[in-house]
Amino acid sequence: MIRVDNLSYTYGNGVQALRNITAVFPREHIFAIMGRSGSGKTTLLNCIARFLRPQQGAVFWEKTNILDLDEKRFRSILGVVFQRLNLFPHLTVLGNMTLAPRRLRGCSRQSAEAEALEMLDRLGIAELAESYPAQISGGQAQRVAIARGLMLKPKVMLLDEPTSALDARTTSEFAQWLRELKSATSFIVVTHDLSFAGETARNGMFMVGGRIRECGRMEDIFKHVKKEAGTYD
Amino acid sequence: MRSGFILLISAAWGIIGCSPPAAGAGRELVTALTGKFPPFSYYDRQGKLAGFDVDVSREIARRLHRKSKLIATEWDGILAGLLAKKYDAIIGSMAITPERCKRVNFSIPYYNSGAQLFVRRDNPGRIYSLDECAGCRIAVVLGETYQRFLEKNYPDIKVVTFKSTVEIFEMLEQKRISGFVTDKLVGCWQIKQTKRPFVPVGGMLYTERIGIPVRKERVELLKQINRAVSAMRADGTMKKIYRRYFGTDVSSVRQSGEMTFAVKAGKLLKGFAVTLMIAFSSILIGFLLAVPAGVLLMHAGGIWLIPNLAVRWFVDVIRGTPVLIQLLFVWLGLGFRPFSAAIVTLGICAMAYMAEAVRSGLLSVDPGQNLAAKALGLPAVDRFRFVIWPQAFRVMLPPLMNSVVALIKDTALVSVISIPELIREAQSIISVTFEPRIYYLIAALLFFIVTFPLMKLSGKIERNIKARGFQYDQG
Ligand SMILES: Nc1ncnc2c1ncn2[C@@H]1O[C@H](COP(=O)(O)OP(=O)(O)OP(=O)(O)O)[C@@H](O)[C@H]1O
Numbered sequence: 001m002i003r004v005d006n007l008s009y010t011y012g013n014g015v016q017a018l019r020n021i022t023a024v025f026p027r028e029h030i031f032a033i034m035g036r037s038g039s040g041k042t043t044l045l046n047c048i049a050r051f052l053r054p055q056q057g058a059v060f061w062e063k064t065n066i067l068d069l070d071e072k073r074f075r076s077i078l079g080v081v082f083q084r085l086n087l088f089p090h091l092t093v094l095g096n097m098t099l100a101p102r103r104l105r106g107c108s109r110q111s112a113e114a115e116a117l118e119m120l121d122r123l124g125i126a127e128l129a130e131s132y133p134a135q136i137s138g139g140q141a142q143r144v145a146i147a148r149g150l151m152l153k154p155k156v157m158l159l160d161e162p163t164s165a166l167d168a169r170t171t172s173e174f175a176q177w178l179r180e181l182k183s184a185t186s187f188i189v190v191t192h193d194l195s196f197a198g199e200t201a202r203n204g205m206f207m208v209g210g211r212i213r214e215c216g217r218m219e220d221i222f223k224h225v226k227k228e229a230g231t232y233d
Numbered sequence: 234m235r236s237g238f239i240l241l242i243s244a245a246w247g248i249i250g251c252s253p254p255a256a257g258a259g260r261e262l263v264t265a266l267t268g269k270f271p272p273f274s275y276y277d278r279q280g281k282l283a284g285f286d287v288d289v290s291r292e293i294a295r296r297l298h299r300k301s302k303l304i305a306t307e308w309d310g311i312l313a314g315l316l317a318k319k320y321d322a323i324i325g326s327m328a329i330t331p332e333r334c335k336r337v338n339f340s341i342p343y344y345n346s347g348a349q350l351f352v353r354r355d356n357p358g359r360i361y362s363l364d365e366c367a368g369c370r371i372a373v374v375l376g377e378t379y380q381r382f383l384e385k386n387y388p389d390i391k392v393v394t395f396k397s398t399v400e401i402f403e404m405l406e407q408k409r410i411s412g413f414v415t416d417k418l419v420g421c422w423q424i425k426q427t428k429r430p431f432v433p434v435g436g437m438l439y440t441e442r443i444g445i446p447v448r449k450e451r452v453e454l455l456k457q458i459n460r461a462v463s464a465m466r467a468d469g470t471m472k473k474i475y476r477r478y479f480g481t482d483v484s485s486v487r488q489s490g491e492m493t494f495a496v497k498a499g500k501l502l503k504g505f506a507v508t509l510m511i512a513f514s515s516i517l518i519g520f521l522l523a524v525p526a527g528v529l530l531m532h533a534g535g536i537w538l539i540p541n542l543a544v545r546w547f548v549d550v551i552r553g554t555p556v557l558i559q560l561l562f563v564w565l566g567l568g569f570r571p572f573s574a575a576i577v578t579l580g581i582c583a584m585a586y587m588a589e590a591v592r593s594g595l596l597s598v599d600p601g602q603n604l605a606a607k608a609l610g611l612p613a614v615d616r617f618r619f620v621i622w623p624q625a626f627r628v629m630l631p632p633l634m635n636s637v638v639a640l641i642k643d644t645a646l647v648s649v650i651s652i653p654e655l656i657r658e659a660q661s662i663i664s665v666t667f668e669p670r671i672y673y674l675i676a677a678l679l680f681f682i683v684t685f686p687l688m689k690l691s692g693k694i695e696r697n698i699k700a701r702g703f704q705y706d707q708g
């Protein structure tokens with residue numbers, strides 16, 4: 001369980017991207033963080049992932065401040081898939097997936113690759129194993145990036161705008177894929193695409209101007225948001 | 234017989250004031266000559282040093298009860314090398330001039346010679362002495378005293394300089410100059426050897442006394458050499474040696490122009506091997522240094538600031554100064570042995586050029602790559618080794634290859650610090666065969682055989698990178 005306590009973050013240029021955020025992310029399959037462009041979603045994600053250090057407040061994993069966890073343990077708890085994915089272009093899909101397990105857990109090449117193939121198979125993208133990132137489509141790349149993160153079996157995985165590079169049809173295919181994905185990992189999905197969020201998550205939060213406007217069941221959030229913004233899609 | 238421009242170099246090194254280990258302190262008499270000045274010094278049929286100066290050196294060493302050791306070096310830096318204690322003396326047909334006497338002490342002359350004007354036998358310009366040469370192009374070897382003499386006494390003559398008589402002979406053959414001035418003895422000998430249609434015209438311009446320079450502080454050595462030289466003149470030894478090379482009796486004149494094919498091939502291949510050895514060791518050193526240097530160049534903040542500035546400055550200095558000066562500085566200024574000087578200098582040079590390639594290669598990798606690797610929990614060393622470096626390396630390969638090719642070509646410069654590499658060996662062959670066209674062509678070809686595949690490879694990698702979309706913002 002991740003808990004965010006009174007978190008504020010201000011960028012060097014004076015933009016206050018997060019204002020006193022307090023929230024609890026329950027352990028469930030998929031949780032959505034929504035909000036318009038510029039509302040502070042990525043900033044929140046980067047604070048949770050320790051890539052930004054908040055000026056005020058803290059992030060907790062169970063009862064521990066994440067700043068007190070050592071790097072190796074922290075990264076085994078929390079995985080991140082960036083908006084731009086950042087697959088390693090010089091490695092095949094298998095190479096992308098096995099690098100961290102081999103270096104961090106000292107797995108042999110064979111066992112790491114067997115594990116990766118099994119994972120790809122489970123995610124239904126086994127045919128991509130030997131491809132290079134430049135040779136696969138955006139939707140496939142999104143899945144590969146998630147598969148790469150899942151290799152380390154994190155407890156929680158953050159996905160930043162997973163659908164921003166996908167067309168409508170690929171997006172709904174991806175939503176279904178994510179929903180049916182059998183994994184012990186819970187996902188926190190950052191998105192401005194409300195229909196995608198509605199398709200995947202049961203609970204979520206809606207951010208406006210660095211604050212949480214709504215938090216709870218998706219139906220309730222939609223009701224409020226629709227009433228307020230009228231035409232927000 | 235050669236001039237003061239070398240004094241400039243030697244003066245420069247004199248100011249820097251270096252103290253490398255004294256050569257020949259023991260039982261050896263180490264003397265220098267060029268090995269490219271037949272019949273005074275050249276390589277014989279077996280590829281060994283021979284000539285009038287060589288025989289005189291050996292005889293003097295024998296009389297001093299020392300073993301004779303000969304160092305073949307470029308004329309351009311020969312005095313500087315003496316001042317830098319690379320050898321005890323120069324027995325290489327050096328004329329005694331007041332300018333040189335300021336820096337070194339000369340022995341009594343061991344032979345006299347004189348300047349002579351030579352023209353084509355068909356004499357198209359109707360030239361019979363220097364007085365008829367106003368407006369004509371007259372050639373001299375770069376660094377010889379004749380240049381000064383002509384410019385002072387015949388201001389109307391256009392004096393042109395060349396690296397050796399080989400080039401001058403070619404120019405006169407092609408009628409691109411009207412004549413040349415050189416030592417009478419050497420000129421006649423070379424013309425006979427090469428069967429060129431050139432003849433001496435007019436009388437000797439002036440006489441030069443040829444002596445043996447030693448450093449000023451070697452008073453005792455100078456005394457011993459003087460004693461040996463006057464004894465050799467008195468007992469006829471000098472005359473005997475002289476006759477070996479300039480005797481009127483043709484059968485007694487030593488043959489030199491006929492190196493066997495095997496010797497020539499051997500010299501060229503050995504020179505080529507030396508060139509490759511120097512090139513690849515310095516490339517290796519350069520690359521190993523370039524990686525940390527390139528990484529440093531990327532980081533300018535905080536504690537990195539000082540090392541970053543130091544590397545930046547050093548790289549700029551190396552890139553902004555001629556390699557030739559760096560070579561001479563390391564060799565004469567810092568007192569390195571020729572081989573170490575070559576490898577160290579070219580290695581550092583390679584580093585400077587490659588560091589820039591390494592830096593821009595590293596910069597071409599999307600910072601998101603590092604972030605993603607960090608998100609996977611990979612420690613800094615692994616991130617560099619498995620994620621950043623492999624991508625950067627593909628991008629930096631083409632510029633690295635260019636540096637490698639440039640460096641291989643730069644090895645040609647090390648001939649000036651008396652390393653027997655390809656060019657020097659080619660020149661030593663040319664100095665006796667007088668066939669610059671074929672031997673320079675062979676040398677160029679050998680270089681090309683190495684550089685061509687490298688250039689091709691570089692182009693191929695470049696295309697490959699573009700095709701595979703390695704640089705960032707692939708999907
Ligand atoms: N590196 C930065 N430096 C300065 N300001 C930034 C930086 N990154 C984001 N901001 C600002 O902080 C605010 C929140 O940005 P953030 O990226 O968290 O929004 P977002 O909700 O992820 O938007 P989007 O949906 O467009 O990704 C914005 O006003 C943005 O301009």
Ligand SMILES: [Mg+2]
Nearest residue numbers: 041042043161
């Ligand atoms: Mg964002």
